[in-house]
Amino acid sequence: MAEKRVYFFGKGKAEGKAEMKHLLGGKGANLAEMTNLGVPVPPGFTIATSVCQEYESNKGKWPAGLNKEVDENIAKLEKAMGQKFGDNKNPLLVSVRSGAAVSMPGMMDTVLNLGLNDKAVEGLIEKTGNPKFVYDIYRRFIDMFADVVMGCSHSNFEKAIHAAKEKAGVENDNQLSAEQLQDVVEKYKAIYKKHVGSAFPQDPKKQLVNAVNAVFGSWESERAIKYRKLNKIESLLGTAVNVQAMAFGNMGEDSGTGVCFTRNPSTGKKEFYGEYLINAQGEDVVAGIRTPQPLKSLNKAMPNLYKELTALMTKLEKHYKDMQDIEFTIQEGELFVLQTRNGKRTAAAAIKIAVDMLKERLINNREAVHRVTANQLDTLLHPSFDTNAKRDVVAKGLPASPGAAVGQVVFDAEAAEKWEAQGKKTVLVRTETSPEDIGGMAAAEGILTVRGGMTSHAAVVARGMGKCCVAGCSDISINEKTKKFSVAGKTFKEGDWVSLDGSNGQLMAGAVPTVEPKMSGDFRKFMTICDKVRKIKVRTNADTPEDAEKAVGFGAEGIGLCRTEHMFFEGKRVWYVRQAILEADNYAEMKKEMEEAETKTEQQKIKSKYSETKKNFESALRRLASYQKKDFEGIFKAMAGKPVTVRLLDPPLHEFLPHDKATQSEMAKRLGVSLKKVKEQVEKLNEFNPMLGHRGCRLAVTYPEFYRMQAKAIIEAAIAASTPKKKVVPEIMIPLVGHVEELKIVKEEIVDEIKQVLKSHDTKLTYKIGTMIEVPRAALTADEIAAEADFFSFGTNDLTQMALGFSRDDVAKFTAKYIEYGIYKDDPFQVLDQSGVGKLIETGVKLGREQKKTLKVGICGEHGGEPNTIEFCADQGMNYVSCSPYRVPIARLSAAQAASK
Amino acid sequence: MAEKRVYFFGKGKAEGKAEMKHLLGGKGANLAEMTNLGVPVPPGFTIATSVCQEYESNKGKWPAGLNKEVDENIAKLEKAMGQKFGDNKNPLLVSVRSGAAVSMPGMMDTVLNLGLNDKAVEGLIEKTGNPKFVYDIYRRFIDMFADVVMGCSHSNFEKAIHAAKEKAGVENDNQLSAEQLQDVVEKYKAIYKKHVGSAFPQDPKKQLVNAVNAVFGSWESERAIKYRKLNKIESLLGTAVNVQAMAFGNMGEDSGTGVCFTRNPSTGKKEFYGEYLINAQGEDVVAGIRTPQPLKSLNKAMPNLYKELTALMTKLEKHYKDMQDIEFTIQEGELFVLQTRNGKRTAAAAIKIAVDMLKERLINNREAVHRVTANQLDTLLHPSFDTNAKRDVVAKGLPASPGAAVGQVVFDAEAAEKWEAQGKKTVLVRTETSPEDIGGMAAAEGILTVRGGMTSHAAVVARGMGKCCVAGCSDISINEKTKKFSVAGKTFKEGDWVSLDGSNGQLMAGAVPTVEPKMSGDFRKFMTICDKVRKIKVRTNADTPEDAEKAVGFGAEGIGLCRTEHMFFEGKRVWYVRQAILEADNYAEMKKEMEEAETKTEQQKIKSKYSETKKNFESALRRLASYQKKDFEGIFKAMAGKPVTVRLLDPPLHEFLPHDKATQSEMAKRLGVSLKKVKEQVEKLNEFNPMLGHRGCRLAVTYPEFYRMQAKAIIEAAIAASTPKKKVVPEIMIPLVGHVEELKIVKEEIVDEIKQVLKSHDTKLTYKIGTMIEVPRAALTADEIAAEADFFSFGTNDLTQMALGFSRDDVAKFTAKYIEYGIYKDDPFQVLDQSGVGKLIETGVKLGREQKKTLKVGICGEHGGEPNTIEFCADQGMNYVSCSPYRVPIARLSAAQAASK
Numbered sequence A, B: 001m002a003e004k005r006v007y008f009f010g011k012g013k014a015e016g017k018a019e020m021k022h023l024l025g026g027k028g029a030n031l032a033e034m035t036n037l038g039v040p041v042p043p044g045f046t047i048a049t050s051v052c053q054e055y056e057s058n059k060g061k062w063p064a065g066l067n068k069e070v071d072e073n074i075a076k077l078e079k080a081m082g083q084k085f086g087d088n089k090n091p092l093l094v095s096v097r098s099g100a101a102v103s104m105p106g107m108m109d110t111v112l113n114l115g116l117n118d119k120a121v122e123g124l125i126e127k128t129g130n131p132k133f134v135y136d137i138y139r140r141f142i143d144m145f146a147d148v149v150m151g152c153s154h155s156n157f158e159k160a161i162h163a164a165k166e167k168a169g170v171e172n173d174n175q176l177s178a179e180q181l182q183d184v185v186e187k188y189k190a191i192y193k194k195h196v197g198s199a200f201p202q203d204p205k206k207q208l209v210n211a212v213n214a215v216f217g218s219w220e221s222e223r224a225i226k227y228r229k230l231n232k233i234e235s236l237l238g239t240a241v242n243v244q245a246m247a248f249g250n251m252g253e254d255s256g257t258g259v260c261f262t263r264n265p266s267t268g269k270k271e272f273y274g275e276y277l278i279n280a281q282g283e284d285v286v287a288g289i290r291t292p293q294p295l296k297s298l299n300k301a302m303p304n305l306y307k308e309l310t311a312l313m314t315k316l317e318k319h320y321k322d323m324q325d326i327e328f329t330i331q332e333g334e335l336f337v338l339q340t341r342n343g344k345r346t347a348a349a350a351i352k353i354a355v356d357m358l359k360e361r362l363i364n365n366r367e368a369v370h371r372v373t374a375n376q377l378d379t380l381l382h383p384s385f386d387t388n389a390k391r392d393v394v395a396k397g398l399p400a401s402p403g404a405a406v407g408q409v410v411f412d413a414e415a416a417e418k419w420e421a422q423g424k425k426t427v428l429v430r431t432e433t434s435p436e437d438i439g440g441m442a443a444a445e446g447i448l449t450v451r452g453g454m455t456s457h458a459a460v461v462a463r464g465m466g467k468c469c470v471a472g473c474s475d476i477s478i479n480e481k482t483k484k485f486s487v488a489g490k491t492f493k494e495g496d497w498v499s500l501d502g503s504n505g506q507l508m509a510g511a512v513p514t515v516e517p518k519m520s521g522d523f524r525k526f527m528t529i530c531d532k533v534r535k536i537k538v539r540t541n542a543d544t545p546e547d548a549e550k551a552v553g554f555g556a557e558g559i560g561l562c563r564t565e566h567m568f569f570e571g572k573r574v575w576y577v578r579q580a581i582l583e584a585d586n587y588a589e590m591k592k593e594m595e596e597a598e599t600k601t602e603q604q605k606i607k608s609k610y611s612e613t614k615k616n617f618e619s620a621l622r623r624l625a626s627y628q629k630k631d632f633e634g635i636f637k638a639m640a641g642k643p644v645t646v647r648l649l650d651p652p653l654h655e656f657l658p659h660d661k662a663t664q665s666e667m668a669k670r671l672g673v674s675l676k677k678v679k680e681q682v683e684k685l686n687e688f689n690p691m692l693g694h695r696g697c698r699l700a701v702t703y704p705e706f707y708r709m710q711a712k713a714i715i716e717a718a719i720a721a722s723t724p725k726k727k728v729v730p731e732i733m734i735p736l737v738g739h740v741e742e743l744k745i746v747k748e749e750i751v752d753e754i755k756q757v758l759k760s761h762d763t764k765l766t767y768k769i770g771t772m773i774e775v776p777r778a779a780l781t782a783d784e785i786a787a788e789a790d791f792f793s794f795g796t797n798d799l800t801q802m803a804l805g806f807s808r809d810d811v812a813k814f815t816a817k818y819i820e821y822g823i824y825k826d827d828p829f830q831v832l833d834q835s836g837v838g839k840l841i842e843t844g845v846k847l848g849r850e851q852k853k854t855l856k857v858g859i860c861g862e863h864g865g866e867p868n869t870i871e872f873c874a875d876q877g878m879n880y881v882s883c884s885p886y887r888v889p890i891a892r893l894s895a896a897q898a899a900s901k
Helices: A018-037 A049-057 A066-081 A118-128 A131-149 A155-168 A178-196 A204-219 A222-230 A282-286 A297-301 A303-320 A347-359 A365-371 A374-380 A413-421 A435-443 A457-465 A521-533 A545-553 A573-596 A600-639 A661-671 A675-685 A697-702 A704-721 A740-761 A776-780 A782-786 A796-804 A812-820 A837-851 A867-875 A885-899 B018-037 B049-057 B066-081 B118-128 B131-149 B155-168 B178-196 B204-219 B222-230 B282-286 B297-301 B303-320 B347-359 B365-371 B374-380 B413-421 B435-443 B457-465 B521-533 B545-553 B573-596 B600-639 B661-671 B675-685 B697-702 B704-721 B740-761 B776-780 B782-786 B796-804 B812-820 B837-851 B867-875 B885-899
Strands: A006-010 A044-047 A094-100 A111-114 A239-245 A256-261 A273-278 A324-331 A334-342 A393-396 A398-401 A404-410 A426-430 A446-449 A468-471 A477-479 A484-487 A490-493 A497-501 A506-509 A537-541 A559-563 A644-647 A730-734 A768-773 A791-794 A856-859 A880-883 B006-010 B044-047 B094-100 B111-114 B239-245 B256-261 B273-278 B324-331 B334-342 B393-396 B398-401 B404-410 B426-430 B446-449 B468-471 B477-479 B484-487 B490-493 B497-501 B506-509 B537-541 B559-563 B644-647 B730-734 B768-773 B791-794 B856-859 B880-883
Touching: A006 A018, A006 A066, A018 A044, A018 A049, A018 A094, A018 A239, A018 A303, A018 A334, A044 A066, A044 A094, A049 A204, A049 A239, A066 A204, A066 A239, A094 A204, A111 A131, A111 A204, A118 A131, A131 A155, A131 A178, A131 A204, A155 A178, A204 A239, A222 A435, A273 A324, A297 A303, A303 A324, A303 A334, A347 A365, A347 A374, A347 A521, A365 A521, A365 A885, A374 A885, A398 A457, A404 A413, A413 A426, A413 A435, A426 A435, A426 A497, A435 A457, A446 A457, A446 A497, A457 A468, A468 A497, A521 A885, A537 A545, A537 A885, A545 A600, A545 A885, A559 A600, A559 A880, A573 A600, A573 A661, A573 A675, A573 A704, A600 A644, A600 A704, A661 A675, A697 A704, A697 A740, A697 B812, A704 A730, A704 A740, A730 A740, A730 A791, A740 A768, A740 A782, A768 A776, A768 A782, A768 A837, A776 A782, A776 A796, A776 A837, A776 B796, A776 B837, A782 A791, A782 A837, A791 A837, A796 A837, A796 B776, A796 B796, A812 B697, A837 A856, A837 A867, A837 B776, A867 A880, A867 A885, A880 A885, B006 B018, B006 B066, B018 B044, B018 B049, B018 B094, B018 B239, B018 B303, B018 B334, B044 B066, B044 B094, B049 B204, B049 B239, B066 B204, B066 B239, B094 B204, B111 B131, B111 B204, B118 B131, B131 B155, B131 B178, B131 B204, B155 B178, B204 B239, B222 B435, B273 B324, B297 B303, B303 B324, B303 B334, B347 B365, B347 B374, B347 B521, B365 B521, B365 B885, B374 B885, B398 B457, B404 B413, B413 B426, B413 B435, B426 B435, B426 B497, B435 B457, B446 B457, B446 B497, B457 B468, B468 B497, B521 B885, B537 B545, B537 B885, B545 B600, B545 B885, B559 B600, B559 B880, B573 B600, B573 B661, B573 B675, B573 B704, B600 B644, B600 B704, B661 B675, B697 B704, B697 B740, B704 B730, B704 B740, B730 B740, B730 B791, B740 B768, B740 B782, B768 B776, B768 B782, B768 B837, B776 B782, B776 B796, B776 B837, B782 B791, B782 B837, B791 B837, B796 B837, B837 B856, B837 B867, B856 B867, B867 B880, B867 B885, B880 B885
Parallel strands: A404 A426, A426 A446, A446 A468, A537 A559, A537 A880, A559 A644, A644 A730, A730 A768, A768 A791, A791 A856, A856 A880, B404 B426, B426 B446, B446 B468, B537 B559, B537 B880, B559 B644, B644 B730, B730 B768, B768 B791, B791 B856, B856 B880
Antiparallel strands: A006 A044, A044 A239, A094 A111, A094 A239, A256 A273, A256 A324, A324 A334, A393 A506, A398 A468, A404 A497, A477 A484, A484 A490, A497 A506, B006 B044, B044 B239, B094 B111, B094 B239, B256 B273, B256 B324, B324 B334, B393 B506, B398 B468, B404 B497, B477 B484, B484 B490, B497 B506
16 A cells, blocks of 8 residues: 555544654644644645655655645545635635644745635635635735745735835725725736746646645755754654645634734743734734734633633643644634644743643653753843843833843844854844844844734744844834934944843843843742752862852752862962972972982082972972962862862963063063073973873873872861861862873872871861873773772863864864764764764773772763753763853753653 | 792702793793703702792792791702802802893893802812812802892902902902912902991801892892883793802813804804803803803814713704703813803894794794894894995904994993983993993994903893994993093094994994895795785885885885875975965855855856966966876886875875965965965964864865865876776875764765766776774774775874874873883884774774775874784784885784784
């Protein structure tokens, strides 16, 4: 039997079902599901996504057999509706819509009122007695068909309707009379013929075939590809095509169309929410051309219908166990549901809905954590406007997507993308947005539109992106040519700073200061749910007591990476660092000479010079140690007994030396050496590939004194910060180990120092010594290394650099092309390269745990806050991930999602 | 039963045997073996190597039970010899010698004539009636015991014997009378007491215990550790101690001592070879203090004894199946063999002996290939003096170890090591060498000694190292203080250039020019044996037709790595390279602008600029292509159909740009651009870590034109170089692949170019496209990459850099310490780090072959000529190794050794 390609739905029964989403697309599966549920869905049929793929590989031809199946379904549909395609009594009109397995709002082309032709127009007039409506939908259909299916731009028709309105002396389309519209139809046909090169097709089947092909073709359109890429949507077969009998919302004052949500998508509040337009088709709402009315006013206008709709909303939410986004049409007082889907929502709404639905027992913990995305959470962790700051509000629009956006004005998507690449923050200002603007919307800090409502393209997409958006700000007028907009007597040009408040719709002049985000009660509740579900711990990367405190506030369970070198640069201490570096070499040389001196006399000769060098070196180190001790003490106290992993000095020493002449001179003066000496030292420490040079534990092999100093500071700080109840157990981490012998040698020095410190303090202290796994060789020989280490921490930044041979400072020259060509799907420094670097981690964890079952393993590279990486780390059985303070909540969420997948 | 620690041998029967080498040491096992063979070995006993370890871990104390076992064996020895320790009638005298499982000539301390005391002296005089001999060995014993066992330097005694000789008016020690020597003994005892702090011990057992401990202690002496490190000797338990009854070579004119070889260790000729001294003890020969007589003269002096000795030599060589180095002593006309071992030999001798013994059917092919070391072969591949060069011969010594050394004079080992570290070539000039000089000898190009014969320390060690040595060059006189030596009226100071010919013993003033080595007939025969035994192929790294021809002469079976960038620097072409680099960026920008131009008008506007850039870029590339074509053609012809792997452009582009102002100005002038533009380009291409930057295939992703140009040149050269009988099958190698997608994209470009070339030439050609595996990620994902590659070539230089995180240009700052501390045993850029980098190779080969069974796999890093690495590659089942032309024979040998291990 041949494969089934077309699935019928209607009259309470559908051939498809919800589980067939991959084949029927989200919309098709939903229509089937709703039909089966008894929801009043206009009947129709779905051409499967697999056909899109066949069409592609067939080079734009229909596979054999499809035509027959389509014809059979048209017949079925005609029967169900009691109508006929192109009939001059009761013609069948259909909508043709795309619908892939993953929702892509606005990305796919849609054709409405298909089936209209000169004969059907007659039939429809006869049936409805409403020639104005019929000519109106006919002219709309010609326009849309030309634009979407034949590639003849909508703007070609704009002039004609504009002229007609001018001639009639009216402002809105719906003020035109039937005759005037009939005239417009004729003009449209002429325009069509002129631009397309052939007459407007009168055969409804031919219209359908062309429309179906247009849907298929749009799957490979640039904007669709871009959207999939931006949203990392892959492995789909293609889009399905939904052909469905039309329901008319524009058949008069007892008709209408709308969009509704079962809960408020902006706040998450449990309320019926939405908007509708009387006497309009669906795209009028979505495109934001007319500003619609709020849903609750429908209760007054059509109370019965409102009751029916809200009952359906409740039914659908309960069925789908998630907030629903429902499109409906009222045709002459009769309700039709066109589609329902899980509604997009703001981050705050997502959290409230998850927490509420859990309370309502609609979902459980494991489901709840999947109701908020990491990106959504991220927006909540971004700053909002300082309430004390002065706001120069120049206009107000709809609060379409919350957030605080501060940026420079740009007027097109391209500029937004270009400026972002240059590191500039922008606010994208548009009359209305279209799918072509997706890239620019992603690049901008916020979006401001003149037209469109809360469910306009701009609003929906911005909410999906977690991006601030103010829509329908009709007070402003844009001049795209001069790249200016004016409002309230003020003019803003490209590059001017503005601020947008997505929570109240305000547009402000200038850059308004922002403040740190505050966590709402629901946020805390939601995070607690995440903590219940997740298995892997979340630590933070923090180098100061302030960061440590902030991270604890965000729920960090310890510090996974405390970098000590940042402390080296603070204030005066950099001079001691520089002195120590100068003396380190002198001392190393003198030490060697002393060791090699064969007789006591020889030793005596150099002894005074040796002692002086030693004294200088040690005194510089001692000063650093006292600074470091204070730093560590502050951090230990902030963490109050939570584990703290301190990484010993990592960067090459030349990073601490000045490279400009002025500072070199200052250094010479301060340290009492010649400028020549300073320059020589800078020159001597210079490296061709500092990334692979004399750094990390390699420094400690040649100059053990630095690590000894740090170990001393850590232990003394731990002693000072310990209380009888909360003992500090410092975790000392040795970076850049590639060979177990390095670790052994360095560890021996540190342990020796620690013993001395504990002895001199006459006390005991538990401490751990572990290592970063960031050199590929370390991962490959992790069994040997684990024998000497209390813990492993994967340093995925360096591990990525070495495993891929990518210098993070240099790859910008080619990574754009690499991602464009899809060599790497994501920047491997942002999203862990699981198939390459991941293998090293896998090997490292496996070998390490084989050697030492209790080995504590974590990750402290910047990937530690990236959701996919967190899932990977959890799968590897790591004990914790560590990330920047702001990413801690995201890590907690991602860990929970990973644990409940 | 307690572990046996002491093993007796004597009277034709031994408790040990040859197989117990690990426990008895080489010498002990040999003594047991010889005893069992019926060789006249003085009886004695061996304290096992394991005891040395017990002694070490016991902190210098004898393990319980050892004392008893030693006493029992002394009793046994006394019984066998009919003598008694310290007896005043017939005292037992013994030698105490070290002997580890691996031969370490001169490294361990030896004590002779132990057992002598005031009473034994009386007994020995009574027994021998030779007081002069007895007092002589007594004073020698005191000296040696003090020096070796008690750490009281030999030089303390030198003055006393010197004074005695002066007082007696004689020149040599043996001219002193018994009374004078008796007087010397008393003086020596006084010196001993003064320096050691106690009287010379009279108890033979106490002497023995101290001597045994000194041997054990010497195992951990600095020089012993250094030797083991230099020779990579590990995992030994320690040294055994051989206590053996003395045989006296200094009992008069019918006594003597000597060293003999069963074949000539210098030439390999099958002849009895050696030297001896009449009336002397063994150390006189080895230390080179007196210059000995050739062995054949013994045939005249003592014909029967010569006959007995040569018969024994024949027997021993047949037994051990290798050339033997035998120490013997004649005591009053009776022959004693003190030891036999496989003799050290020159490289030429090693080859001749292997080839001869194979011919004699003493050994087979698989054994023969192990009779020559890679280092020995290496010496044969080094240059010798140009026979046409003028030689300013200033002196002649013994041709102790062949070779041609040209270097600057240094007078101590330390200087030799220091100068070598600075890249200088030295000739080490010493009165005589001692074990402390090992490091300096290894560092010097050649060694010149004033005293000592063909078996002196300098000669033996130099031959072992394959280092040129001229010994016993007594014409020269050294002033170590002023660091000068004079000869024939000339004075040479430190730093002066001299040349040494180790084949004829000539010392020449100045740096004499050298010529390339020529392969002897035996060399060729030996290499043929290697080729029969080995399994892995040997290719070469060659960038020019000359190198290619040389390598084929050395037996290369193809080119494994032809680097194209070296060609870029030659002559004028570097200017075209620079032009291409300048234009590449211009072109890429214009191309992008053209692509992004939305209308034809916009395109028209920039078209002329675009065309010009394109023309400039392409013309520079075309010129390069024509040069490259010629290069490749030459190489293909030189290889006459043997496989040639050409690596496409690898280094970052900035390597081709000038960094000094003068050349930058020249570049600006030549290319008709501003200096500013040149500087900007240099700045733009500058990288922080060029090793991990924009290079290799990454260049081809952004600028595909370079690789297309190279592919075109390769294919056109292959067409031109192919003959009807020998088709060239070029192997195009893409460097720095880390992700299969890179390979796919770059390969597609190349294949497209090749198709065009073949089409325009209307011909067909087989070619292969493969990749370097040099990025860790490539090894980890080798299965994916293999799907796209015809071959893999492991680039172990970069793989080592990335796997270890070592920048080869920067690690010098710490690698010395790393090797000193034993973190890495060898420089990982010389000897492949098998336990780290090796794992990546293992994974790469395994995954690659799993994906593609027929995948050709080789190695082309510099490790490809290193013996251990070759064995590793063979074990991994690689198809070939590739190395520099001079290393090709070594690779053939190492491959054979690997195949027959």
